[in-house]
Amino acid sequence: MGKKVLISGAGVAGATAAYWLARAGFEVTVVERASGARSSGSPVDVKGPAVDVVEKMGVMARLREVDSPTDRMTFVDANGRRLAGIPLRAFSGAAGAREVEVARADLASILVDAGRDTVEYRWGDTITDLVHDDAGVDVTFAAAPPSRFDAVIGADGLHSTVRHLTFGPEGSFIRHTGMYVATMPIDEPTGDDTEVLIYNTPGRAVAVHPNRGHAIAAFIFRRAEVPGYDYRDLDQHKRVLAEAFPDTGWLLPNLLDRLRHTDDLYFDSISRMRLPRWSEGRVGLVGDAAAAVSLFGDGSTLAIAGGYRLAEELSGSPSQVAAALRRYETRHRPLVRSKQQAFRVARALLLPATRPGIALRNAVARVTPVLAGLSSEGGRRARGSAAGTGRAADRMG
Template sequence: MNGRGDPAGHGRICTPPGRAGTTLRTDIHRQSRQESVMSSETVLISGGGIAGCTLAYWLARHGLRVTLVERAASVRSSGSPVDVRGPAARVAERMGVMKHIREASTGVEGLSFVDGTGRQVARVRLPQADSGKQVELPRGDLGAILYEAGRESAEFLFDDSIAGLEQDAHGVDVTFERAAPRRFGLVVGTDGLHSTVRRLVFGPESRFVRHMGLYAATTPADGALEHDRRSVLMYNTPGKAVTVSPARTGALAFFVFRSPEVADFDHRDTAQHKRLLAGAYADAGWRVPELLERVRATDELYFDSVSQVRLGSWSRGRVTLLGDAASCVSLFGDGSSLAMAGACTLAERVAAHPGEHAVALAGYEAAHRKLVMPRQRFAAVGARWLVPATRYGIRVRNLSARW
């Protein structure tokens, strides 16, 4: 009881004489209308990554009917290690998946900088070993855990993509590359840096994606770790970095190098990616030649530009964006953690304002931008620290790491 005769704390203190029945009927009608709007609200999510799977879970928990469409044939299984920390760790605890996230942890405790002979020249202890409040794990493992959490509550359409969107005041008509056309109350683009939803609704990618002067690649590197598996190894030459990180099974090689924007770059052209990597690291030492041989032979190479996404607004009508599609912070800005936190915020706002999508989407954006903007500003600092452009910069970075 709240001391005013209302066990839930939401009732009226008093009701004017003669209006009790009218007020009760009005409240019942309002509640019925809201429940009807909520139960009939359908949401399409484009993109089955970390943001999309987290959002599917939370929207379904709030009673909405959710469909997720993903271009790939299954949940992505590759990618560099990512952190779950801060608000994302709290979201994972509420989802009941933090136990599985900890089990998939890489167990990494430090970052060791090595020279061309493999000798350690500096080391940084990572905070996760001390705090227990953040976990590093392979991106593919995190995606699989989040997919498993929500797959029974949402409809998943793999090996398909959105081909067209047309919206009016009451919904969005969606055509797919494979599936039959359907209508939804809300569409959310969680389809990454090269978002199809953003292109269809907001305009060409060139208007919103800012190249940060870097390209990055990851590939499995099983057998490449012969040292203590609690450390990541990083080797630098001016404008280039290579790391080998432990994964739950095997290891991952990660390349990041400075380069002007490639005019004819195609993020789906693996042959081009292999040529760009081979050219960038042709004269690199340490174990780079061995890792490049793995790149040439692999079918599991992720390669893309390091970029940020900046939009004046993340929503247009009944279409909104989340994660990298809305606000990619680049490699150095906690993108996975921000995606999980943003998904939870978006779902809560949609649930709190049934049938009022404009209010819900505005509230989501106002709240989540407070987390995103500082991380976008920090990204350039992270890039300078991990990929110094000069030999002098590498020496200064190593000295700072020792201190």
């Protein structure tokens, strides 16, 4: 019988790691708190190193069916007039035309489907306790009977339960960046399937992504930590958003009206993780649980690449779990670190803090090659101009 691995979270990282571990002969169980499919969620990218991984999993054709490629990000004013734009190809990674952009939930469910025959998926359950020793990990669940595993992987996102049980409360590791994000389906065509529209006021942005005729609105705003913030409290989220967007420009009256009535709202603090290490003995972390980069990094790409690398290292030495988890971290952390560093520039470009900052950003947006510094691959191409982008970002706020 193969070694037993438990993965908490059937998201992007969990489903990828599960597929590859099962292929390598591990007996893999995935426990997912959600009982059913989530709403389609924000479009996320499968770029760079993740493209090879999904191709090897044989799911690229399915991803292409739900691909919602956009080729422009356009900044508009309060009347919807187009002020400036960025061709999004400037942000393409090394895999170029092989890259796809798909709704987060579509990506996760396609990755889950890839391993459905070889992985045991348990929906609507969660880990409640973990005790690890040199030979294994004893796990207690909310619903299923307790069981012992050779390794436990936390792929349960920004608010990871495995991380909490292993390293302590998230307040010690998660840093609020002074911004929040919310997304909500509009589920109507927006006219142009290839263009993301963004309306800025100081410290706030409202974006509409066409998402193949089922548009998604995103609200991003600067704000100090909400006192008593609870990432699961929908009423609190709606109140915070209504306060944050008193404006009436562009589509805001319509979007805020929809917001008041929706039950399908994603809302969270934009946070950064600073964990000194990603594993403790036989318990490891991957994806946002280990190192969230939120919407300003390549979180889904990093989750796929991380899930694959973790599986690769565990498969290489299945009897030395702790050492394999440390090797995975050594290989993967530099990639994550480089994305976390792009954060300051991305924030300044998408969310300028002042009116002069917005005007300057629009001026910079007209000089597209400079913006290529945002993506690491683009950054390599535009290494000479990246320092200039950072200086411009500082002036934008």
